[in-house]
Amino acid sequence: MTDEDRALRTELLEACRSMNRLGINKGTAGNISVRHGDGFLISPTGIPYDKLMPEHVVAMNWDATFAGDVLPSSEWRFHRDILRARPDLNAVVHTHSTQATSVSILGHDIPAVHYSIAAAGGPSIRCAPYEIFGSQELADRVVTALEGRRACLMAHHGVIAAHVSIARALALAVTVEELATQYLLCLPLGTPPVLSEAQIADVLVKFKTYGQQTPEVQEGLRQAS
Template sequence: MSEATAYEISCAIVEAMRSLITLGLSQGTAGNVSVRFRDGFLMTPSGIPADELRPEDIVRMTMEGTHDHVLAPSSEWRFHRDILRRRPELSAVVHAHPTYCTAFAMCAREIPAVHYMIAAAGGPTIRCAPYSPYGTEELSVAAVAALEDRLGCLLANHGMIATGRTLAKALWLAVEMEALCRQYAVALQIGQPVILSDAEIARTVKRFESYGPRNRPSEP
């Protein structure tokens, strides 16, 4: 299979940004998406609403953080770059401010294994990185640490990050993380949620290696 072009990936990023809005995971100009491309990455620009975004607006960046686009990249480009650089097995990063993920982030609370679907994020917890101002190196360092051996995390008083080997998987994980946080919030109102064991989640993580969205087999 031939490598996707920058334009094809940019079209997918635009579609993903619009999906964040329609799925209720983001609003206005909030949220950003990146996808690895060759020796750099493609990044959403700063300040353009998803419904106005065009493929040609997507900024091609180097791993040194430079670009030659007329538009500035998202202010959060640094943690996108650092995650992709630190985690070569990943190809996409989705950042958004969905209501329930952000509510737990406002409380600086990690999410425990209250449902087996937490395994989609790679482990028995979804960690919450400590607060740092947006767009800073400090935030990037905190995000990378919170994602150690994980695919998703919360950012205190800010939002969430979901990653994946493909953009489709990163977007799927963002949806699953918000659903889990919503369910956890409701369970806390009912009583004390039961926490699944680390061993059970480890078994589920293994089973999830082939779980989630996938491409259809190629036609013969």
């Protein structure tokens, strides 16, 4: 295992622990993958996050083969298919966060109740129809729900957030949970007003430079880390 490989595996398992610390997952319900080499790395099935070591992270090939005795997450199919279908995305985070999963139980998309929905790529976060976990049918549904988006819900299941890095995918999963909470709080008062597609398009333009420091500051932060 190279230093680069170990570092990426460590980042993945630390993100698994962060999901629970952030309150967007419980136990080992969630899973994370990241593009790596000629395939991808994915969290294993059934190993408590506090017991995870870099060696437990499973390296999978696009044909679903892998080496070693540690089994990958049962959801490897949608991780593989998302990464294979979307070269713009490098990491996938799946959680069972409470509020977003509640919206998925209703079978609702999350509408543009707040401008931060643009972080997911468009004016809504779609809810993929229910299919049993770990199935190819679910993977197919998810890839469709993610067209033009970086996040989706899965009916009666949970959340998928994907981005260019593990850190950004994890942050997006937190944003989805916040949006779901806002939406659910509005529902008892009636159908909430939403921002238009044109308004979200304007936000998407502003997001291209939102929250970015100058290259000099970014380099200083990188060296300090």
